[in-house]
Amino acid sequence: MKELEKSTELKILEAAKLEFITKGFDGARMQQIATKAGINKALLHYYFRNKENLFKAVFGNVFGDFFPKIMTTFQSELSFFEKLRFFIDGYINVLNKNPKLPVFILHEIQHRPELLLNSLKEQGVNPKIIAGMVEAEMVKGSLKPVPVAHLLVNMLSMCIFPVVAAPIMREVLFDGNEKKYKNFLEERKQYVYEFIINTIKK
Amino acid sequence: MKELEKSTELKILEAAKLEFITKGFDGARMQQIATKAGINKALLHYYFRNKENLFKAVFGNVFGDFFPKIMTTFQSELSFFEKLRFFIDGYINVLNKNPKLPVFILHEIQHRPELLLNSLKEQGVNPKIIAGMVEAEMVKGSLKPVPVAHLLVNMLSMCIFPVVAAPIMREVLFDGNEKKYKNFLEERKQYVYEFIINTIKK
DNA sequence: ATTAATTTTGACCATCTGGTTAAACCATTT
DNA sequence: AAATGGTTTAACCAGATGGTCAAAATTAAT
Numbered sequence: 438m439k440e441l442e443k444s445t446e447l448k449i450l451e452a453a454k455l456e457f458i459t460k461g462f463d464g465a466r467m468q469q470i471a472t473k474a475g476i477n478k479a480l481l482h483y484y485f486r487n488k489e490n491l492f493k494a495v496f497g498n499v500f501g502d503f504f505p506k507i508m509t510t511f512q513s514e515l516s517f518f519e520k521l522r523f524f525i526d527g528y529i530n531v532l533n534k535n536p537k538l539p540v541f542i543l544h545e546i547q548h549r550p551e552l553l554l555n556s557l558k559e560q561g562v563n564p565k566i567i568a569g570m571v572e573a574e575m576v577k578g579s580l581k582p583v584p585v586a587h588l589l590v591n592m593l594s595m596c597i598f599p600v601v602a603a604p605i606m607r608e609v610l611f612d613g614n615e616k617k618y619k620n621f622l623e624e625r626k627q628y629v630y631e632f633i634i635n636t637i638k639k
Numbered sequence: 640m641k642e643l644e645k646s647t648e649l650k651i652l653e654a655a656k657l658e659f660i661t662k663g664f665d666g667a668r669m670q671q672i673a674t675k676a677g678i679n680k681a682l683l684h685y686y687f688r689n690k691e692n693l694f695k696a697v698f699g700n701v702f703g704d705f706f707p708k709i710m711t712t713f714q715s716e717l718s719f720f721e722k723l724r725f726f727i728d729g730y731i732n733v734l735n736k737n738p739k740l741p742v743f744i745l746h747e748i749q750h751r752p753e754l755l756l757n758s759l760k761e762q763g764v765n766p767k768i769i770a771g772m773v774e775a776e777m778v779k780g781s782l783k784p785v786p787v788a789h790l791l792v793n794m795l796s797m798c799i800f801p802v803v804a805a806p807i808m809r810e811v812l813f814d815g816n817e818k819k820y821k822n823f824l825e826e827r828k829q830y831v832y833e834f835i836i837n838t839i840k841k
Numbered sequence: 842a843t844t845a846a847t848t849t850t851g852a853c854c855a856t857c858t859g860g861t862t863a864a865a866c867c868a869t870t871t
Numbered sequence: 872a873a874a875t876g877g878t879t880t881a882a883c884c885a886g887a888t889g890g891t892c893a894a895a896a897t898t899a900a901t
Binding site for chain 2: 461462463540547554557562564584586587591595597601602606608632
Binding site for chain 4: 669670681683684688689
């Protein structure tokens, strides 16, 4: 019975995730979520009191994917440059598998800033660990000293933006050819890495 | 009379722009637009048949601001590096003045791809001019040869993303301190420039 | 000044949407 | 087998929302 319970709740969450991410909070329809989940609409309200609650549940679930868990990679025993490579590679992969997620997050945060603070607390997002590590390398002398905040932002920008703006790029740069775009994303794993390296390699 | 006519239409468009950009298509309310414009709701439908029409008018108006007109700067007589500086500086300024615009554009495009193709036709967006120019400099030998598409995307990424993700950065990087964030954006004009230069300077 | 055309309004409508309720269903316990 | 407690459903509701319409107001033409 608890199996079934969980299964229903999960079905709802999955359906809701799909609906919310593709349509946004305002565009999402409770009926549609119910239908996708294969249940009655009233059952949604039985599990999650209202739309707001359901949304928050979904948002909380997916927020973590935006700021990468891959950060744990950074605590491994690899060399700094290997870590960098792993990070870029993995992050572009994750984003590419959930291409609509970033815009969803950014859009909802822009309209309801309160979502952010809660989600940040729940996730243990702390760029300071990484920042500290990079700075350490610089002090050690193995990297050129550059402003770390900008370095990190540049790295994230170059990974995230091409996914966020995918529809535009596909069209403007590659005449709507999906394969060319995907190929471009693959190439990026290498070039973003080189780009960063260029800036910090002594 | 034509003065007044235009004035009403403009009042509507301004109000609609504000409403659509802050709330998105689905979140925007016709009544709210009418109120903001200081007119009757029925008058909206008199000027623009329906919500869809009004939206398209607004979207068409603002789309151009996302891909910079500043590109014209690139056709000036400045040196390549000066052009680069001008572009980055100007673009970050524009985005900073309309911080909600990029997410609005990206969100709507993601949900209604057909918007994109129309808007692209209306605007004369052609990165190929710039790409060609950069390539020319490389052939000439004044720049290191790097993949131009990636270079341009990197440049745009580093300018746009920090604005798009402003709420998150302000919080995560600067503990919600607006001044620090603004200052960061100012610094970027310099650092993004240096980052790019690092990659292409021989 | 009268007519004609355009612009603006208040009242109204059909539909959609989130949410509720009371009853039915079902598994477990007694 | 009867009672219990959680789960699911069909039917329904109130409010919001995009959109319409006929009449009023304003401007332009004769």
